[in-house]
Amino acid sequence: MSFRSSVFLVAALLATPASAAGTNADVVRNLASRVGPIVGAASACQAIDQGRVQAIVDKFREVIREASTGGSDRDELTRVFNGYVADGRNRVGAAQTDCNAAGRQLAELERSLGQAAPSQTATSLAGVIAPSAAVAATVPTATLPPPTNSNVQGVTANEIRFGIAAPFSGASKELGRQMKLGIEAAFNRANDGGGVAGRSLRLYSADDGYEPARTLDAMKQLYEKDKVFGFIGNVGTPTSAVAMPFALQRRVLFYGAFTGANILRNDPPDRYVFNYRASYAEETDTVVRYLVKLRRLQPRDIAVFAQQDAYGDAGFSGVAKAFRSLGLADTSIVRFNYKRNTVDVDEAVNQLRAMKNPPKAIVMVATYRAAAKFIEKTRDLYPSMIYTNVSFVGSTELSDELMLLGPRYASGVIVTQVVPAVGGYSSAVLEYKSALEKYFPGEAPSYVSFEGYIAANVLVQAMRRVGPQLDSEALIDTLENMRDIDLGLGAKLGFGRAEHQASHKIWGTALDERGKFQAIELE
Numbered sequence: 001m002s003f004r005s006s007v008f009l010v011a012a013l014l015a016t017p018a019s020a021a022g023t024n025a026d027v028v029r030n031l032a033s034r035v036g037p038i039v040g041a042a043s044a045c046q047a048i049d050q051g052r053v054q055a056i057v058d059k060f061r062e063v064i065r066e067a068s069t070g071g072s073d074r075d076e077l078t079r080v081f082n083g084y085v086a087d088g089r090n091r092v093g094a095a096q097t098d099c100n101a102a103g104r105q106l107a108e109l110e111r112s113l114g115q116a117a118p119s120q121t122a123t124s125l126a127g128v129i130a131p132s133a134a135v136a137a138t139v140p141t142a143t144l145p146p147p148t149n150s151n152v153q154g155v156t157a158n159e160i161r162f163g164i165a166a167p168f169s170g171a172s173k174e175l176g177r178q179m180k181l182g183i184e185a186a187f188n189r190a191n192d193g194g195g196v197a198g199r200s201l202r203l204y205s206a207d208d209g210y211e212p213a214r215t216l217d218a219m220k221q222l223y224e225k226d227k228v229f230g231f232i233g234n235v236g237t238p239t240s241a242v243a244m245p246f247a248l249q250r251r252v253l254f255y256g257a258f259t260g261a262n263i264l265r266n267d268p269p270d271r272y273v274f275n276y277r278a279s280y281a282e283e284t285d286t287v288v289r290y291l292v293k294l295r296r297l298q299p300r301d302i303a304v305f306a307q308q309d310a311y312g313d314a315g316f317s318g319v320a321k322a323f324r325s326l327g328l329a330d331t332s333i334v335r336f337n338y339k340r341n342t343v344d345v346d347e348a349v350n351q352l353r354a355m356k357n358p359p360k361a362i363v364m365v366a367t368y369r370a371a372a373k374f375i376e377k378t379r380d381l382y383p384s385m386i387y388t389n390v391s392f393v394g395s396t397e398l399s400d401e402l403m404l405l406g407p408r409y410a411s412g413v414i415v416t417q418v419v420p421a422v423g424g425y426s427s428a429v430l431e432y433k434s435a436l437e438k439y440f441p442g443e444a445p446s447y448v449s450f451e452g453y454i455a456a457n458v459l460v461q462a463m464r465r466v467g468p469q470l471d472s473e474a475l476i477d478t479l480e481n482m483r484d485i486d487l488g489l490g491a492k493l494g495f496g497r498a499e500h501q502a503s504h505k506i507w508g509t510a511l512d513e514r515g516k517f518q519a520i521e522l523e
Helices: 003-015 025-043 050-067 071-093 099-115 118-129 173-192 212-225 237-249 280-294 310-325 346-353 368-378 395-405 427-439 447-466 472-479
Strands: 159-166 200-207 230-232 302-307 335-338 361-365 386-389 414-417 507-511 517-520
Touching: 025 050, 025 071, 025 099, 050 071, 050 099, 071 099, 071 447, 071 472, 159 173, 159 212, 159 237, 173 200, 173 395, 173 427, 173 447, 200 212, 212 237, 230 237, 230 447, 237 310, 280 302, 280 310, 280 361, 280 386, 280 414, 302 310, 302 368, 310 361, 335 346, 346 368, 361 368, 368 386, 368 395, 395 414, 395 447, 395 507, 427 447, 447 472
Parallel strands: 159 200, 159 230, 302 335, 302 361, 361 386, 386 414
Antiparallel strands: 414 507, 507 517
16 A cells, blocks of 8 residues: 555544544554654654644544543553654654655645545545445455564564474473464464454474573574564473573563463563463462361471472472461471472372371472372372362373373362363353364363463454554553453453563362363362
8 A cells, every 4th residue: 555545544534533433443553553653753843833733643632532442442542652653753863754754744644634525534434444334345445554574573574473482392391382382373363363463473482391401592592593572481480580581681572481480570570571370379379278278277287299490499489478378387398309300209209108297288389290190109198188289280281191090090189270271161261262173173172272372362462552563662561551351261361560460360170080170169
């Protein structure tokens, strides 16, 4: 589409009663990318009458007001428009646009406003937003111009690139595969809906094997070779301890990591780090309260089985914090350990067997294979033992491992979740399953891929709000202003400048004798 026809499209919107624009805020958002730079450049030129500029700005703000469903929408659209206005001013300041060109573009916009007769305006706008039944058969839908090339890494005219560093080999490879699957299902669904401002989303992956020593090379591959815009869904606490500083040093987005560790939840939050999920401290706090208040256990009856690294430390710290919040001493909590990327749990089992008064419940901060091996080796010794796991365990994978041993090993095992039950029928679950079936037929629903899907959908919403001029700073500003996001989870999501974690909700599930997760009340 030429500049002249693009400007006429803007003029059609501005000249139309604002209530018509309210049918599609996305149109307003995209057209802001055209009119904003024009008025911004003109406002930076002293020789141009600023009353002319202000007249167009006032009308566009009226359109924004009518296109908004509430105050938060209005603020977001205003921020987008103001950002494009600032871009236009900056281009004049950087000598990328001269005032003669700015004056010509403003005059072109004004002429188009004057030329748009009522019938032309109605027809043009109907084509842009949604043709009515009366005109759909005779008026072709006007298309937005294709996005232009960007000087932002990972953002081209046709594509936005993200990277995920995760285990795609080794004992925890299924966690990486499932997280990637969920993100790609969300990206594919978004691409089928037009992408983000006409750009397709693409996910690049690098295998770190869940070994921190390999994570830096994986991050460098994604950022320096694959030229990604940002990172999404990195798997693991010890690996994130390496990956997050890499992203922060380069001021790129580190979003939706599959970990609940506090290293990603600083107070105040790191500007470029955003989490979807509840923290491990929140998960273990919830489960300790459940064991003490609902299962009527004494604190001495609760022990911890944890991975011997930052992941296990984070979970153990959550248990200790829960004890303190209940007014209980945390110094006597027994912890059994195992080494990362192994199923060597013999030492932990021997320590448990040596206890004169063994615990009645084990809070497990482990991955699925190690957790299954520990249960296998202790279930017969302690048939009434309560086993609980945090969500990182990989719920579906844990169930598969335990059912290979037999129903009695699976039955009653508890997993706290940061997404609703995948066996449910909420709108979010049904949408996720539909996407999974469409893009990855034959793949079974998984709590891990569902988490990746939800996290990616929130990010897609944020990028669409930013519009065509995508960069890290604009995206982060948008994320920090996203409130009350309703994806059908039964709990609304949101961020803020001091809140970079979208959800604090914990769901309880327990395996039955068929290896299926059933919802349980945790409080």
